[in-house]
Amino acid sequence: MREVAIVSFAQAPNARRELRNEVEILMPVVQEAVARSGIERPFDFTCSGSSDFLQGQPFAFVMALDAAGAWPPIPESHVEMDGAWALYEAWVKIQTGQAETALVYAFGKSSPGDLPEVLATQLDPYVLAPLWPDAVSLAALQARAYLEKSGHSERDLAEVAARSRRSAKSNPNATVSGDYEVEKLLATPHIADPLRVHDCAPVCDGAVAMVLVAGDRARKVCERPAWIRGIDHRIEPHSLGARDLTVSVSTRLAAEKAGVGRGAVDVAELHAPFTHQELILRDALGLGANVKVNPSGGALCANPMMAAGLARIGEAASRIWDGSARRAVAHATSGPCLQQNLVCVLEGA
Amino acid sequence: MAERCAIVGIGQTHHTARRDDVSIAGLLREAALRALDDAGLDWPDVDAVVIGKAPDMFEGVMMPELYLADALGAVGKPMLRVHTAGSVGGSTAIVAASLIQAGIHERVLTVAFEKQSESNAMWALTVKTPLQAAVVAGAGGYFAPLVRGYMQRSGAPEDTGIRVAVKDRANALKNPYAHIRDPNLTFDAIAGSPMLWDPIRFHETCPSSDGACAMVLTSERAIPRPKLAPAWVHSMAMRSEPTQFAGQEKINPVSGQMCAKEVYSKAGITDPRREIDAAEIYVPFSWFEPMWMENLGFAEVGQGWKMTYEGATALDGDLPVNCSGGVLSSNPIGASGMLRFAEAAMQVRGQAGEHQVDGAKIALGHAYGGGSQFFSMWIVGSARP
């Protein structure tokens, strides 16, 4: 495989409700990522991720193109998925030899709608969606099954939340951050038993952008490029009844293909919008207790839909650039209860 | 550096206004099974699935690939979902072919669909928000002013659009999968059909269809023992530009011109009109045939209508265009672009039945979307590139 590195990353503030339109949110983010990359436009390839249902307007990505810099016309594509898969498509394009540089971005404006309800439209349209099971309730089913099977407790979940929020104190773009006592978190009411507010990602609007560059060109523009040493993604059955919700088979498979186990992992950025999912993902990725998980605070502290997975890759790359990790794992998820998962291994050398 | 990519299986559904007899998943499986059967492969042989469709609001299912994973045999495999507006069927095939060219997979199934009967496409295209005045009536309302601009600029005879429709509707009679197969659609019937978005008449407009298209793409070493020789991807290109900006050329978009130039040059084509044996072009309103003939470099600017007029684009012309009946005859939106790509491949495989162009060796598949701003194209050939 051709050597490809992430050389820059930028993100919006992840506000709970953005009054700016998607172009106004995205443009400064794209400009920052481009400026930091040291690569001049035009990029050989551009790819983005977003979903119309979030903002309730068809072709949301079309207007967003205004922010990308598409004149003169550019080779460009879009996935109706998290931007992590847009990065995958860009990586594939570079592997074909038809591109050396790529701009990848993603955005999501969840605040206009009722996100847990909007996500119910992801379900089987004939037998599940008509019942409108919201995303938090489905996650609670998974959490209950996981706690019963693993022997973990709601306290363990609260500890994940407290640690994430503490880590997010150093992340200026976090929606939620701060010092929280586990006892106090546990004293709050359930919103969907066994989940409490702190177990669920906050709803926010956001955007992220990054630049990928191949081989020696990456070495020229970046002191310590974050090399993509492995990347893979897998999907599971849609029906929750057809899966063992207490494990993430697709994450484990993607991790094997991406070569997570080929070396020690210093940092992992996991796209776990619910606390129990972080524990499931740690198991699936085989991460030991010494791995620093979600130093950014993770999706539990900032979860811009369709951008949070890509943000995990950007945060992991940032740990390579700042030298705090030699080898990092980033993960992105899509669909109800971790149905689809992507794993990316980054290395500093 | 890139691996060669072969198209070894092609399948499509019978396109029609309503497929009440199948679910969304059932519709896709129909196309996918035909493609697998054509390839002589089975579900387990597939390494990855790439799926495309136009806006999710057309069916009211957000990111339907999640629900479709099981039906498309994608469980445990990589699955990607592409959406580039109307060009998506073409872009989806390009993403799938890229996976082969990159050497990542050996066999990729790619599927595109729309089941417009599950929701209301006009509604989905004209969502009324309080922030903008709803004055553009769906795609027809958007494109009709561009057609008028072309008519005025080129001075094309007013019946050019009717002639395109006559040709495509006659071609559709030779395509068993086409949605509109009506032998009564003569010149007079089309000319006499009501103006919907003046200057666009009812019979110069594409239908709303339920339908799907699928292809199986493989690397050279993974070509299955063929029932039929594969088509080869000779080149692919995509170009996008913003929706609207000052000084933008909307009738002959620069993105389309650049995309065409790139796809020809990568395939070593210097004289497209002479070297290309058949073209499947995304023509949702009849007047887009002459417009795209110019945009694609088959005719000088302002002269595209002459190709239609002189019969050059007819099945027996020097550049047969839309021998399948095209988008005018079948329009499952998300699949329409992939149908263009697939029909081009069918021509070079000699697989097009009654609408086959004799001896076609090189064909162009073309799709566009948004406000004439997203383009995807490929050149396929019977010879290994």
Add this chain to the structure above:
Amino acid sequence: MADEAKPVTNIKTPMRLEYRYSAGVATSRFLRGIGQGKILGQRCPSCRKVYVPPRGSCPRCAVPTVEEVELSDEGTITTFAIVRVPSENIDVPLPFASVHVLLDGCDIPFFSVVQECPVDQIRIGMRVQAVWVPKEELTSTLQSIRYFKPTGEPDVPFEKLKEFL
């Protein structure tokens, strides 16, 4: 056929999702202007072109736009279609002229409708002016501009409009 033997071919599952849209910063300023009977565009700092409605950026140059320009409510039809097919979301009676109007001082056509003119007399190059709702009914929505109507001025030659197609 007994009921239980009949296939289920169709189920209706009504969907309802509510969204609270936000116009964005630039469009909000534009809509507030409309509420005062003014059409506000924005000029690109790079190519100097004027956009309306403004979206806070120039798609051509991919830079933010800030400078505000008040535009005339008169302009020229650059192209049009006569809509004769009903669309659920459009309240204008059929047939109507859906037009691109190039407002004076602006570089990009504005989508609207023309009325007070038989549809067969609408033409490219025709001069038109916005017809607003009465002052006391002005609100910050595009419904404040009811439609455009002909001014009766001489047509602008097609040559001058070519680049706006």
